[in-house]
Amino acid sequence: MKxxxxxxxxxxFLLGYxxxxxxxxxxxxxYCFFGLAEVMDEHNNGNMVNSCxxxxxxxxxxxxxGPTYKFAKQAYTKMKEIQALPISFVINTHTxxxxxxxxxxxxxLGVNILGSKEFQNEPKVAMTRxxxxxxxxxxxxxxxxxxxxxxxxxxxxxIDGKKVIIKSVNKKAHSNSDxxxxxxxxxxxxxGDLVFNERLPSIRDGHLRNWIEALEAIKSIDxxxxxxxxxxxxxxxxxxxxxxxxxxLVESVSxxxxxxxxxADTVNSVKMENFKNxxxxxxxxxxxxxxxxxxxxxxx
Numbered sequence: 113m114k115x116x117x118x119x120x121x122x123x124x125f126l127l128g129y130x131x132x133x134x135x136x137x138x139x140x141x142x143y144c145f146f147g148l149a150e151v152m153d154e155h156n157n158g159n160m161v162n163s164c165x166x167x168x169x170x171x172x173x174x175x176x177x178g179p180t181y182k183f184a185k186q187a188y189t190k191m192k193e194i195q196a197l198p199i200s201f202v203i204n205t206h207t208x209x210x211x212x213x214x215x216x217x218x219x220x221l222g223v224n225i226l227g228s229k230e231f232q233n234e235p236k237v238a239m240t241r242x243x244x245x246x247x248x249x250x251x252x253x254x255x256x257x258x259x260x261x262x263x264x265x266x267x268x269x270x271i272d273g274k275k276v277i278i279k280s281v282n283k284k285a286h287s288n289s290d291x292x293x294x295x296x297x298x299x300x301x302x303x304g305d306l307v308f309n310e311r312l313p314s315i316r317d318g319h320l321r322n323w324i325e326a327l328e329a330i331k332s333i334d335x336x337x338x339x340x341x342x343x344x345x346x347x348x349x350x351x352x353x354x355x356x357x358x359x360x361l362v363e364s365v366s367x368x369x370x371x372x373x374x375x376a377d378t379v380n381s382v383k384m385e386n387f388k389n390x391x392x393x394x395x396x397x398x399x400x401x402x403x404x405x406x407x408x409x410x411x412x
Contacts, residue, residue, distance in 0.1 A: 129250040131159050131183055135190050138346050139337055141167045141298045143194065145178070145187050146344040149311035149391035152210060157250035158183065158242050161210040162341055164302060165191045166295065169272030171200035175293060175302040176341065177214030177225075179242050181253035184214030199223045200271050203278060204259055205304025205341060207231055207289040208317075209240045215257035226267070227259030228280060230289035234258065263291055274298075281306070284319040285326040292330060299336040306330065307340030309353045311391035315400050320362050320407055327355045357387055365404040375405045 135143040147160040158179025165187070166173040172191060177184045188199070204212040204227035215225055236256045243251050269276040274297040281290040286305045293302040305313070306326050315323075330338060331351055338350045345353075361384065368378040382401045387393055 128252055129157060129182055129247065131157065131186050131250075133159075133183070133186050133190050135165070135187075135194065136344070138164070138339065139298060139300065141295075142300060142337070142339075143191065144339060144344075144346075145190075147342060149342065151392075151395070152179065152242060152245045154245070154247050157246040158210055158213075160342070162339065162343075163187055163214070164339060166298070166300075167195065167197065168200065168274055170197065171271065172197050173271060173276065174199055174202040174218065174223075175339075176205055176211040176304070177202050177218055179210045179213050180246070180251055181214060181216045181255070182250060184217035185253075187214075188217070201226060201269065201276075203227070203291065203293055203302075204231070205291050205293075205302065206287045207234050208287060208305065209242050211304065211341065212258075213240065213242055213254050213256070215259070216253065216255045219257045224261060225257070225259040226261045226263060226278065228289035228291055229262040229264055230287075231258045232262060234289075279329075281322065281326045283322050284317075285323040286313070286315075286318045288317070290326065292326075294333055294335065299334075301330055301333055301335045301338045303330055303338055303340050303351070305341035307338060307343075307351050307354050309340055309343030309345040309350050311342060312357065312387065312393055312396045312400070313342075313354055314396055315358075315361075315403050320358055320404060324355065324358050324362070327351055327358070331355070353390070357384070357390075360384055360386070361400060361404050362408065365401060365408055369405065369409050375402060375409075378402075378405050 133145050144164040150160045152158045163178040164175040202218045202225045263278050263280050267278045277294045337346050339346050364382045379401045
């Protein structure tokens, strides 16, 4: 009886919280689990980020492993229902933990995990941001597993005869560790958190002008699909909202600084009405204006 109870408890530990994930088909080769346009909390348990699977022929390539061990396990289970393929590689687009805490599950499978060289400088922490904000049940089994292979500036893979080009921004943009991935055969770019749509980005860890420059590099790629780290728009115009928001933010805040406007007045005056209907405008925009002011006021 005691052994049976232990088995039940262990089974519950393995399953526990159900993310109720549904893979959405982007193109003939690609499915994504699109996260909610929300902050991570105990209601969504980190399901606010995009994680994608690319059928390369005889294996899946995974772009961003997601927020927890359970998320990654459940996502792969759903993908095996579509086609039971092994996973050749996982690529983490940057060091924000909602994009890579699923690595622990893929490490168990022996999968090679790639990420920015900045992961080598990333310390393991006592409690991750995700761990502090979601339920213990959802986080159970999650450990901090960093990539085992690092991208310096550009790296090429060949999987089933198809090229995968991984490019590092190599300077602070959305973060100090942004990668984007281009698969020419599928005319698809995975842009990580360089691209947000349907919601505003947070610029707190970024550099505005470098971010805009990185988006221009992505826009220059002749790709039919551009998939960001947040939001479900996936055509080549998915870049436009982030590009327009950052460009207007730089222009508006720079103009206020040049006019001698103080930071508090700028936070109140730079409203950017075209973006008021974007999700998370109320929680992020004023904060973004303040951050932008502090970045831009010291520029030559």
